[in-house]
Structure formats: C-alpha cells, structure tokens
Amino acid sequence: MSKTDLKLLIIQPSHYRSKTDRTIFKTKRRQMVPLALPYLAALTPREWTVTLLDEQLEDIDFDVPVDVVALSAWTLHSPRAYDIAAEFRRRGVKVIMGGPHAFFYADEAAEHCDAVGVGEAEPIWKTMLEDAAGDRLQKIYRAAPLKELNDLPPPRYDLLDLKKFGPFRTFAVQSSRGCPFVCDFCSERFYLGGRYRWRPVDQMVAELERIKNKGSHFFFGESNFGGKKSRAMELMEGLVPLKIRWSTLWSSNLCLDTNFLDLAQRSGVMHVNIGIESIDEEMLQGMKKGWNKASRYGEMFDNLRKRDISYSLNFIFGYDDEHPDVYNATLSFLEAHKVPAAYFNILTPTKGTALFERMKKAGRIIDPEDIDRWPGQVCHIWPKNCTPGQMEQRIQTMYRKFYSMRSMVHRLPFPRTRSDMSSWILNLTERRMAFSSTGNNDFDIY
Known part of the structure; x- marks a missing residue:
C-alpha cells in the first residue's frame, strides 16, 4: 500500500x-x-x-x-x-x-x-x-483513557454534504466525557469513562465560533452536561456572547438550582433531556438515583417553564417492585404537570452494568447477545409481573396515549415561543413513530 x-x-x-x-x-x-x-x-x-x-x-x-x-x-x-x-x-x-x-x-x-x-x-x-x-x-x-481533553482537533464538517441535514440543522458537539454518577442500569460511563473530564472553555467556545456560520443550533451530546457544575457554568458564560441556541442532557438536581438555570437561559439553552426514570421514590433508590427527588418534580418543571426552557423526560419500567398502576399513574402525572415530552423505556440489562450481571446470574435475560441489536422497544428480560410481550404492549400503549392528539392539545401551549414550537415538533415526530405500523420508538431518524 x-x-x-x-x-x-x-x-x-x-x-x-x-x-x-x-x-x-x-x-x-x-x-x-x-x-x-x-x-x-x-x-x-x-x-x-x-x-x-x-x-x-x-x-x-x-x-x-x-x-x-x-x-x-x-x-x-x-x-x-x-x-x-x-x-x-x-x-x-x-x-x-x-x-x-x-x-x-x-x-x-x-x-x-x-x-x-x-x-x-x-x-x-x-x-x-x-x-x-x-x-x-x-x-x-x-486505548488507555485520556487524562485530559485539551487541544482536540476541530471536526472536519467540510467533508459532509450539509445540504442533507436540512436548513435548521443541529450540530452534535462534545464538551465533556464521562459521568460522575453510577446508575444501576447505565453502561455509558464504561466506554466514556468513569472519570469526568471536560474541554477547556476557550477551546470549546472557539470550536463553536468556527461552526456557527454553518448553523446556530448545537446539541451537547454527552452523558451529563452539568457533571461538574462550576465548569458547566463557566462554559455557559462563554456561550452568552455567541448568541446560539443549544440543547443537552443534565441531571434533575440542576433544575432546582435557579442560578444555574438563569445562566442556562441567558446562554441560549432551548431544550434539555432529563433522566428522572420514575415518579416513585423507592424505585429511584433501587436504581441508585437517589438524587432524583420525586417530591420536587413539580418545582423542577415550574423552574424550567418560567425560563421558557423546553424539556423531555426519560422513564424506565420493568423493575420487580414497581406498582402495577405505575403506567397509568405516570401518564396522569405527566398530563397534570403538562410535561412537553417523555420517553418510556423498558428496563434493559446492557452489557457491563451491575443490572446485567444480576439478571444473567438469575437466568432472566432472554438472549444476552441479542440486547440492543434491533430498533424499537424490545423486552429482553423475563419480567416478574408480566410476560415480555405484555411489557412491550404496555410501553407501546403509553406512547400512543401520551402522544395522542388529545394529550398533546392538553399538555402543550399554543406555539408562541421557539421553545413551544420545539415541543410541538418533537411531539409530532414522536406521534408519527408511536402510531407507525411497528410502534418502534426509533431515535435514529434524527
């Protein structure tokens, strides 16, 4: 060669x-x-x-x-x-x-x-x-994990045909790797690193400045944007002069920090995805997500709504001790709080997690090598209180109820702001998937 x-x-x-x-x-x-x-x-x-x-x-x-x-x-x-x-x-x-x-x-x-x-x-x-x-x-x-994320080269977006990504394209960027939390079901910290690392703010801002003329909306695709709050706030200060719009994922506890949210709003945040996983405090303890305070979810949502920050919530169903009414109770909770968007997931023992090892030892994984290989909401375990097929049907029903037109009209405000419009677009996209012939919740369309 x-x-x-x-x-x-x-x-x-x-x-x-x-x-x-x-x-x-x-x-x-x-x-x-x-x-x-x-x-x-x-x-x-x-x-x-x-x-x-x-x-x-x-x-x-x-x-x-x-x-x-x-x-x-x-x-x-x-x-x-x-x-x-x-x-x-x-x-x-x-x-x-x-x-x-x-x-x-x-x-x-x-x-x-x-x-x-x-x-x-x-x-x-x-x-x-x-x-x-x-x-x-x-x-x-x-590869040995990088100790620091300094001096990373700028992505070669010039090699992509950006016309294929539409006029309102969103650029995926990354300002940190790793996650400081150890959730029972999550494998991301293994391949992204258990040690939370972040890029220098000046280098991250310079990269966004270079990309900005190609599009002004960015998605910080990382496990936890606020994994180190002081660093996240320093970065958001650097974003303010750029006048960009951005989205990301962060932990629920940050939605109770009004100073953090005020700065996020000033820096241009448009949407945040939050893994609250359950409305049941006991279930959260079993997931090792005790920092999620179900009793304060309403306060969190009000804090986001006051600042015109659109948000979506992640839920997980299928734990042994969950109450049989949790599915309907969750839908009622979401409608009562007019939550803009939600994703309903079946408990999946991803390879590398403590959950995987427990389930495999108990003989409750249907086919360990089949996990995550196919799109859609697939039940890979033998649930305690139903069949795998019944679990899949429950989740599909939740999607269809939550993204029904009746629910959308009840939950979503008239689209006066960009945040409102973002919520409507997201709901219409999810509705299309929920009512498709397969019922697959296929995020790969993005």
Missing part, C-alpha cells in the same frame, strides 16, 4: 428495520449533524484522503477504490456493520471498527473485521492507520 496515496472511507452504518426485516433503514434528511465521522476525519494524518459516508443518507459503493474502511458502530448498527465489512473484505479491502459496540464486543467484532479499536480514538487511531498502511494490523487495539 503506497504511503503517499492512501484512501480512507469512514462509514456510519445504518441498521436493519427489524430482526426479521433486513431492509436497511434510510432517510432522505437528518436534523442532527453527527460528530463521530467528522471527528475521526480530523484525527486522520494528512497523507490519507478521507471520505465520509452516512449510510442512512447514502448508499455504499462497495467497488469504490479505497485502501481502508473504518466503521463506527453502536450495537444497533452491528448486524449491518458486519455485513458491510464482509462485502469490503471480500474485495480485499482492510476493515477496521470502533465505537461503543466494539468496546463491549471486541472479540465478536474482531471475527468480522481486520482490526478493532477499543476505547477512545485519540490514543490508537493514528497507530491503526499506520499499521493498516504497513500491512501489520493487530486484531485488537485498546
């Missing part, structure tokens, strides 16, 4: 519509401009000519002249990623893979690819490409 004319194709695979329907999921346009592809391109040495391809938006030409194909995959994408890898390897092209799926299933992925990168890309990406060029690829490369 010539070291002066190296061609690299980085692919974000799509996914199959279901376990039985191997049709590739496609969309004509995304709202969210992804971060993984352009950031990997930014890490790539200059001797490589890089092409980026989002399979959800474009078809793959398997006969394109290329030296190396890199696949970035979540577990949802893995069945399709393996098929893509097979097609290129059949043509003699080297294939490497990384992403969250490779972190938990490195040995499995290595059976389908020439090399697998486990962990953060920065310490190993250049080495993997050098070894590919020198025909000396190892099967698995494991």
